[in-house]
Structure formats: C-alpha cells, structure tokens
Amino acid sequence: VTLVTFLLAGEEHAVGIDRVLEIVACGLITRVPAMPPFIRGAMNLRGRAVPVIDLAHRLGLGEAKLGRFSCVVIVRVDIAGEPTTLGVLVDEVRRLVDAAPGEVGPPPPLGTRVHPEYLAGFCARGGEALLPVLDLARILSTEELLLVAGAERSPASPEGGP
Amino acid sequence: MDSDREAIVEVFRLEAEENLASAEDASIALESRPDDAELVNALFRAVHTVKGAADSLGFGAIVSLAHAVEDLLDDLREGRLGVDAWLITLLLECIDGLRAAAGRSRTEGADAGSALAPLARRVQEARARAGSRSSEARAAGGGDRGQLPAGGALRRSGTVRVQAERLDAALRLSGEIAVALDRLWGLIGPAAPQETRDAHQDLVGLHRDLQEQVTSLRMVPVGPTLRGFVRTVRDVSALHGKQARLVVEGAEITVDADVIERLFEPMMHLVRNAIDHGIEPPDERRARGKDPCGRIVARARRDAGGVVLQIEDDGAGLRRDRLAARARALGLVADPEHADDEELFAVVFSPGFSTAERATDLSGRGVGLDAVKRAVEALRGSVAVESREGAGTTVSLRVPVTLALLDGFGVGLDDDVFVLPREAVRACMALPASAGGRGSGVVPAFGRALPFVRLRELFGWGRPAAAGMESVVVLGCEGAELGIAVDRLHGETKVMVAPASPLFRGARSVAGCSVLGSGRVALVLDVAGLFHEARRAGRRERSAPS
Numbered sequence: 137v138t139l140v141t142f143l144l145a146g147e148e149h150a151v152g153i154d155r156v157l158e159i160v161a162c163g164l165i166t167r168v169p170a171m172p173p174f175i176r177g178a179m180n181l182r183g184r185a186v187p188v189i190d191l192a193h194r195l196g197l198g199e200a201k202l203g204r205f206s207c208v209v210i211v212r213v214d215i216a217g218e219p220t221t222l223g224v225l226v227d228e229v230r231r232l233v234d235a236a237p238g239e240v241g242p243p244p245p246l247g248t249r250v251h252p253e254y255l256a257g258f259c260a261r262g263g264e265a266l267l268p269v270l271d272l273a274r275i276l277s278t279e280e281l282l283l284v285a286g287a288e289r290s291p292a293s294p295e296g297g298p
Numbered sequence: 299m300d301s302d303r304e305a306i307v308e309v310f311r312l313e314a315e316e317n318l319a320s321a322e323d324a325s326i327a328l329e330s331r332p333d334d335a336e337l338v339n340a341l342f343r344a345v346h347t348v349k350g351a352a353d354s355l356g357f358g359a360i361v362s363l364a365h366a367v368e369d370l371l372d373d374l375r376e377g378r379l380g381v382d383a384w385l386i387t388l389l390l391e392c393i394d395g396l397r398a399a400a401g402r403s404r405t406e407g408a409d410a411g412s413a414l415a416p417l418a419r420r421v422q423e424a425r426a427r428a429g430s431r432s433s434e435a436r437a438a439g440g441g442d443r444g445q446l447p448a449g450g451a452l453r454r455s456g457t458v459r460v461q462a463e464r465l466d467a468a469l470r471l472s473g474e475i476a477v478a479l480d481r482l483w484g485l486i487g488p489a490a491p492q493e494t495r496d497a498h499q500d501l502v503g504l505h506r507d508l509q510e511q512v513t514s515l516r517m518v519p520v521g522p523t524l525r526g527f528v529r530t531v532r533d534v535s536a537l538h539g540k541q542a543r544l545v546v547e548g549a550e551i552t553v554d555a556d557v558i559e560r561l562f563e564p565m566m567h568l569v570r571n572a573i574d575h576g577i578e579p580p581d582e583r584r585a586r587g588k589d590p591c592g593r594i595v596a597r598a599r600r601d602a603g604g605v606v607l608q609i610e611d612d613g614a615g616l617r618r619d620r621l622a623a624r625a626r627a628l629g630l631v632a633d634p635e636h637a638d639d640e641e642l643f644a645v646v647f648s649p650g651f652s653t654a655e656r657a658t659d660l661s662g663r664g665v666g667l668d669a670v671k672r673a674v675e676a677l678r679g680s681v682a683v684e685s686r687e688g689a690g691t692t693v694s695l696r697v698p699v700t701l702a703l704l705d706g707f708g709v710g711l712d713d714d715v716f717v718l719p720r721e722a723v724r725a726c727m728a729l730p731a732s733a734g735g736r737g738s739g740v741v742p743a744f745g746r747a748l749p750f751v752r753l754r755e756l757f758g759w760g761r762p763a764a765a766g767m768e769s770v771v772v773l774g775c776e777g778a779e780l781g782i783a784v785d786r787l788h789g790e791t792k793v794m795v796a797p798a799s800p801l802f803r804g805a806r807s808v809a810g811c812s813v814l815g816s817g818r819v820a821l822v823l824d825v826a827g828l829f830h831e832a833r834r835a836g837r838r839e840r841s842a843p844s
Contacts (some may be wrong), residue, residue, distance in 0.1 A: 166714050166819040169757035170805040178799070178811055178819045183473030185811030185819040187801045215800040222801070 137240060139233040139259060139269060142209065142226040145197035147249070148260060150269045154204045155211050157221070159229055162188075162206040172180065173199070179223060181210065188223040194275060195250050200225055212224070222276060237257050240269060307404050310351050312459060314400035317344040318393050325389045326528055332381035342371045342391075348396060360399050364416040366421040367392050379428045383536065388424060390529070392417055441755065462555060466516050472509045473794065473813070479505060509794065516556075520607070521549030524559050524596040527569045531594055541591040542577050542611075544569075548598035553605050557677060557697055561607060564670040567691050569594060571667070576613030576691050586688070588612065601696070602775040602825040603704065603719020604809075610692040616643060616685035617813040643683040647671040670695075678798075678809060680826060698809035698824035704795045706812075708788030709771055711754055715820040716784075717793050717812055722773045723823040729768040729783050738836070741781055742785070743772055750781030751832045756807070775825045780832055795822045807810045807831050 139150040140159070165177040165188050174193040178185040188208055192200045198204070205228035212221055243255035248268065256271040321344035328337045345724040367389070373379040395417045431812040479502055486494055524546045535542040577583075577592035579811035584590050621642055622634035630645045631637050647667050670693075671681050682840035706717035725743060727751070733739050736755065740747040750770050754760065770781040798821075802808055809824035 164713075164818050167757075167759065167819060168802050168805055168821060169759070169807060171802070174803065178802070178821070180817050180819050181478055183813050184470070185796065185799065185813060187799045218800050220800055222799075271326045 137235050137237070139235055139267070140209070141230040141233060142207065143205075143228040143230060143265065144192045144195070144200075144226055146227075148230060148267060149250075150267050151209070151272050152256070152269070153232070155272050157210040157212055159207055159209050160223075162202060162208050162225060176225060177253065179208065181221070181223070184221070186210070186221050186223045188225050189276070191224045191226055191270075191275070195254060195270075197249070198285075200227060203227065204222075205229075211272060211276070213273065224272070234259070235261065243268075304404065307355060310355055311400050311403055313351060314348045315397065317347050318397045318400070320344050322390065322393050322529060323525075325386055325393065326532060328381055328389075329383065329386045329532070335375065338371055338375050342368060342375075345371070345396075348400070352400075355403070357399070357403060359412055359414045360396060360403075363392060363396060363418045364397075366418040367396075370421050370425055373425055373428060381428035383548070385424070387536070388420065390533075392421065422503060437640060460515075462516070465512070468512050469509075469516070472505070472512050475505055476509070476813075493638050510670075513794065516554055517552040518555045518558060519550055519552050520558055520598045521546065523562060523565075524549060524598065526562075527566065527594075527596050530566055530569050534570050535577070535592070538573060538729050540573060540577050541580050542594055543591055545593060545595045546597075547595055551598040551600060551605060552699075553598075557605075560673060560677060561695060561697070564673045564695065565596070565607060565609060567666060567670055568695075569596070570693060572609055572613065572691070576611035576615075578614050602773070604696055604698045604824065604826060607695045608692055610690065611685065612690040614829035615687040615689055615691050616646070616683070617687055618642065621645060622765075639684070640682070646683060647681060655723070676803075678803070678806075678824060678827070680830065695828055698827065704812075704822065706791050706793045706795050707767075707771070708787035708791045708820070709753070709782075709784040710788055711757075711759070711784055715788060715814060715818060716753070717791065717795075717820050717822045718771065718773065719822075719825060720790060722775060723771055724774045725772040726772050726787055728770075729770050733768075734781075738839070741770055743779075743781065748772060748779060750782050750783050751835065752783040754783075754785075756782075756828070756831055756835060774824050774826070778829060780829055784829065793820065793822065 138153040140153050140156055141148050160181065163179050165179050166185075167177045168187075171177075174190045176188045176190050179188050180186075180229060184220045188200045188249075190298070192198060204207065207226055207229045208223040209226060210223055212219055237251065239261055240257045240259050241253045242257050244258075246252075246254060249267060250270070253276045254271055256269045256274075259267040260268055261267075321341050324337045324341045324344070327336065327493045328341070331337060341606070345364050345367050349361055349368065349622040350361035354366065370379065370389070374381065374385075379385065385412040395414050401416055479498070483498060486498055490498075525544075530543045531542050531544040545834065572594050573592070577594070578586070578588075580590035583592065593606070593612045597606075597610065599606050599608075618639075621629075622637075625631040625634040625637075625642060625645045628645075628648075630648055631641060634642060634645075647670070674681050674695045674697065677697045679695060683691065684694070685691040704717065705720040707723045709716050709718065727741065727743065733741065733750075736752065738749065738751040738755070740749050742748070752768075766811045768783045768785060769787045770783050771787065772779055772781050785837070791814075793814065795810040795812050798805070798808050798811050802811075807823055807830075808821050810822040811825070812820050812821050812822050
C-alpha cells in the first residue's frame with residue numbers, strides 16, 4: 137500500500153493514497169455559520185466551494201494554525217448517500233511511503249495519541265518511528281460529522297463566539 | 299441486450315413517455331370537451347406513435363393494448379361510443395399501463411407488457427357492450443401512417459434531450475474556464491500590449507455569455523409539473539365523490555430542474571390532501587353557499603430571490619379547536635389555546651401529529667405532512683400553512699435560489715463576503731453611532747423604527763465592530779422587513795450560485811456558495827432563513843435572564 141504522510145500537531149501521520157484525490161495549497165477559507173469548530177469553512181477548488189475540515193481539531197489534537205506549509209488534502213466521501221468532495225487541512229505534507237503489506241499492523245487498543253477508533257493501523261518500517269495510519273473513512277464518516285455538526289451547533293450568544 | 303439495442307429501447311421509452319403524457323392531457327381535456335374531434339385525433343396520434351415504435355421493437359403486449367385503444371378511439375370518432383367519466387377513466391388506466399410497460403421495457407424487454415392483457419380485454423369488452431366491431435383492417439405495424447389525421451405528432455419540436463449530469467459537467471467546465479482565465483490574466487498582467495489585453499477581455503466577455511447560457515439550461519418552467527396535477531385532482535376527487543378543478547398560476551416561473559423534481563411528490567401529496575381533507579362534498583359546499591365544484595390553485599411565484607410554490611384550496615380550512623386539542627394531547631405546543639396561527643398550524647407538520655390523525659380519523663390535514671416538510675428542508679427550504687375556517691387552506695413551500703446566475707448584493711464581515719439576493723434588498727444606510735457596538739436594536743427607516751440585528755452576532759462570530767463603522771442593509775421577505783448590520787457594503791454583483799455542500803446543511807441561513815472573481819468563496823444567504831434565525835435569536839434574548 138502507498139501512504140501519504142503529513143504533519144498534524146507536530147507529528148507525522150499517514151493515510152492510504154487511494155482516498156486522496158489531490159493535494160492543494162491552503163487558500164483563503166470562508167467561514168460558514170452554525171458549524172462545529174472543526175469545520176473551518178469553504179475554500180475554492182477550481183471554481184467549486186469545498187468544505188475544509190481541521191483534521192487536528194477533529195482528532196482532539198488542538199486547532200491547526202495556518203502556516204506557509206499548510207495544505208489541504210482533497211478526498212471524496214459519501215454524505216447521506218451523496219458523494220461529496222471534502223478538504224482536510226494538515227500542517228504540512230511530507231512524503232509518500234510504499235509499505236509492504238506486512239509492515240502495516242492493527243492499532244494497539246491503548247496508548248495512542250489519536251483515539252484507536254480513528255486509526256486504520258500503524259506502519260512499522262525498520263529504523264523508523266511508528267507511523268499512525270488514519271482511518272479517514274471513519275473520521276469523516278458523515279453520520280458522525282453531521283451528528284457532531286448538529287450537536288455542537290451552539291446558539292449564538294449575544295457576545296458572539298469564543 | 300447489446301448496447302445498441304439498449305440505446306434504441308431507451309429512446310423508445312423517452313418518446314413513449316412524452317406521447318403518453320400528451321395522450322393523458324388530451325384524455326382529461328376530452329372529459330370537459332367531449333365533442334372536440336381534434337382531441338380524439340391527438341389521442342389517436344399519440345397512441346399510434348407508441349404502437350408503431352413498440353412494434354418495431356417486438357413489444358407485442360404494448361402493441362396489442364395500443365391497438366385496442368385505437369379501436370376504442372375509432373368508436374368514439376364514429377360516434378359508436380360516447381364520452382363519459384367511466385370511459386375517460388378506462389383511457390387513463392390504459393395510458394398508465396402503457397407508461398408502466400414502456401418504463402420497464404429497458405430491463406424486461408418484451409416481457410414488460412405481460413400485465414397489459416387484462417386491460418386490453420376490458421377495452422374490448424367496453425367496445426362489445428357498445429356494439430362495435432373490431433377493425434381488423436388496421437393491423438399492428440407502421441404501414442398505415444398515411445391514414446393518420448394530419449397533426450403535430452410527426453413534426454420535430456426542435457428540442458434535444460440532455461442528461462442532467464452532462465449539463466452539470468458543462469457548467470463545471472465553464473467554471474474552470476473562469477479560473478483559467480484569471481490565471482491567464484495573472485500571466486499577461488496589466489502591462490501587456492493593448493492587443494493582448496483586448497483579446498483577453500473578449501474571452502472574458504464570451505465566457506460570461508457562455509456561462510449564462512449553460513446556467514439557464516438547467517432552469518425549467520414549473521407549468522408542466524403544476525398542470526400535471528390536473529390528473530391528480532380529477533382522480534382523487536372522483537374517488538371521494540367530490541368535485542374540484544385545478545387552476546395553475548405562475549406557470550412561466552422557472553426553477554432548477556432538480557428542485558422541481560424533488561418537490562413533485564410533496565406537492566402531489568398536498569394536492570391530494572387538499573381534496574381529501576380540504577374540499578367539502580358538493581352538497582355541503584352548496585349548503586355553505588359555495589360553488590359545488592372546489593377550486594385548487596397550484597401557484598408559483600418568486601420572492602426574495604427564492605421560489606414559493608403554493609397549493610391553495612377553498613375548502614373547509616383547519617379547525618383551530620381540533621388542532622389545539624390534538625396539539626395539547628401530543629404535547630406539541632405549550633399553550634395551544636393561546637398560540638398564534640403560525641405556531642398552532644405548524645403542528646400539522648410534526649411526525650407525531652400525522653400518526654395520531656390517522657388513528658382517530660379526525661377530519662383535517664396531517665397524514666404524511668412531515669414527509670413534505672422533510673423534503674422541502676432537504677432543499678434548504680421551509681413550509682408554512684395559512685388557513686381560515688370555512689374559507690380554505692394554503693400551504694406554501696419556499697425554496698431558496700439554488701443553481702443560477704443571481705443578481706446579488708455583496709456585504710462584508712471581516713474579510714468574508716456574503717451575497718444577498720438583490721431583489722430582497724430594500725435600502726442601505728450607515729448604522730448610527732448611537733446604535734452602540736453590539737446587540738440588536740432599531741434604526742429609523744421609511745419613517746418608522748426598523749428592527750435590526752448584527753450579522754456577526756446572528757452567526758455567533760467574534761468581537762464587536764468599532765462603533766459607527768457599520769452599515770445596515772434592509773431586507774424584505776414575505777411582507778416583513780429587517781435590517782442586517784454588516785461591516786461593509788460591496789454593492790451589486792452577479793454571481794453563479796452552486797448548491798452548498800451537504801455538510802453545510804445545518805446552516806439554515808446559507809442558500810448556496812459562489813466563487814467570486816477574486817477566487818474567494820462567498821456564501822449566498824437565504825433571506826427567509828436569516829429572518830428565521832433572527833426571530834429565534836430574538837426569542838432567546840427575550841427569554842434569557844439578563
């Protein structure tokens with residue numbers, strides 16, 4: 137399997153390349169009202185408005201700060217049965233890793249920084265640190281996204297947001 | 299089935315659909331104009347065309363039924379049979395049968411029509427009762443086209459069928475050209491020779507025209523869909539022993555093809571409901587001094603950039619006392635006896651209400667109206683009911699503008715740009731410094747105090763703006779007016795609206811997205827949604843202890 141790796145909150149994470157449509161530089165993101173904080177807004181992808189999700193925030197690793205290496209990984213998922221293009225904001229895209237099937241193992245049930253539910257496994261290659269492989273389908277599983285979007289949809293306080 | 303044949307069968311299906319639709323229209327018209335020979339001819343041509351095409355593909359059962367219908371029409375033409383409600387119903391059943399068989403022809407081939415035999419038999423029986431003889435002379439097949447009455451069936455209408463996805467693809471490509479043009483401009487730059495800049499400018503102009511053309515292709519008039527309910531009104535009122543006729547208003551209003559498709563079932567449901575629960579039986583109507591024949595209006599109109607579709611009846615109306623009792627029993631409204639109409643009538647759309655309604659067979663509306671509400675909300679729209687006891691009920695489905703070139707008005711909050719439909723903007727003004735830096739309030743406008751809210755606060759975003767720097771846009775929707783305070787006014791702009799991602803469905807006030815010339819995404823706001831959010835925020839503010 138080929139993995140794309142990127143930095144999230146200072147650490148390298150990976151996803152399978154089969155999910156990735158393309159990777160683009162992070163452009164201007166327009167805020168969208170009534171969205172949970174991990175939905176950053178919408179960006180222009182060749183004339184189309186694509187939602188951008190703050191992956192670090194979604195995984196509980198804290199809000200991503202936009203920097204000069206910030207990238208958006210474009211993926212396609214089903215939302216309520218409709219195939220939908222989403223952008224996933226990451227701090228920096230690092231490299232491609234060709235992992236042999238034996239090199240990717242199941243996630244340990246404990247001791248991971250990211251909730252094991254969101255991990256597809258770990259990639260272990262000789263001489264390298266363990267590389268967590270994220271289960272994007274699960275993280276962006278849309279019942280969950282929409283559910284969170286509904287639950288966190290807080291009423292606007294007179295003072296405004298946080 | 300090989301792909302060539304599959305393509306031919308698909309063409310057959312589409313043409314049959316079209317012909318049967320006109321046959322249906324003619325049948326319904328025939329009921330009120332039984333002596334109109336041209337209607338019978340039109341019916342004949344339509345059915346005959348279907349028969350010929352079915353024969354060439356070997357769909358024997360369809361041919362047999364179409365042939366039987368032709369015989370029946372012949373009897374009509376020759377005066378051997380008279381037009382009555384029963385005959386029209388039989389004709390319509392045959393048309394439905396042919397339509398269903400044609401629809402299945404692609405998957406089931408020649409077997410598609412196997413269920414048609416009983417219908418064909420009934421047609422023959424009807425003819426036998428009227429004492430007519432079968433015209434064996436007109437054998438199945440296309441050889442007798444020369445005998446067809448002259449008419450439009452063979453004329454080309456000058457239209458082309460296109461799959462919706464191909465239109466979408468064209469639209470997307472057109473959008474990408476816009477971006478490529480911007481990139482090109484970045485390379486050429488304002489320092490380029492005049493000729494180069496002129497050539498670029500020509501391209502930009504041509505592209506804008508192209509984009510307008512492509513966009514308008516997706517827009518269809520609502521007329522044919524609304525007129526389709528004529529049949530529903532006829533069938534359902536006959537079923538319930540009632541009389542009703544349909545009036546269509548605003549047939550020329552155009553909406554996105556997808557919107558009208560998705561609202562077809564909900565509107566059909568409302569039409570059924572209007573007859574089933576709204577229109578009274580003829581005797582009762584006469585006793586109340588009404589025309590025994592009920593009137594149902596299917597209406598379309600534009601409002602504040604969106605489209606409102608209404609189904610109106612002049613029937614019995616909703617009964618407040620019964621609604622209140624039901625709402626109380628189900629705990630849907632806190633104080634139903636004192637609730638206003640809007641709040642009380644809204645309960646008919648709650649899921650629990652429908653079930654209870656069905657169980658107790660109360661007269662009134664309700665069954666499945668929650669499904670109507672869900673369908674409209676999936677399009678980011680809203681539903682509303684107005685009713686007067688004894689006078690009738692109107693249900694309005696309001697959908698925001700979806701995919702279209704919108705005459706917009708841009709406003710800014712920080713660096714973000716939002717686009718409002720131009721036709722909803724009544725006025726603009728500077729927000730007086732006396733309004734303070736936060737909270738809602740009133741500003742003088744049109745000689746009265748106009749309430750305003752701050753868009754920033756409605757959206758729950760960040761710090762208050764510097765006092766005296768804000769502007770107010772006055773918006774009008776459904777007869778109400780509201781001021782929206784923003785940081786900046788960008789003025790009039792023409793934008794392409796695309797549907798917002800399903801992920802943004804929770805944002806009630808967002809109608810769609812648009813990419814501006816600068817490359818920035820702008821949200822297109824739904825005025826009705828904004829009003830709704832503002833009212834909610836107002837209620838919260840009043841109820842919050844401060």
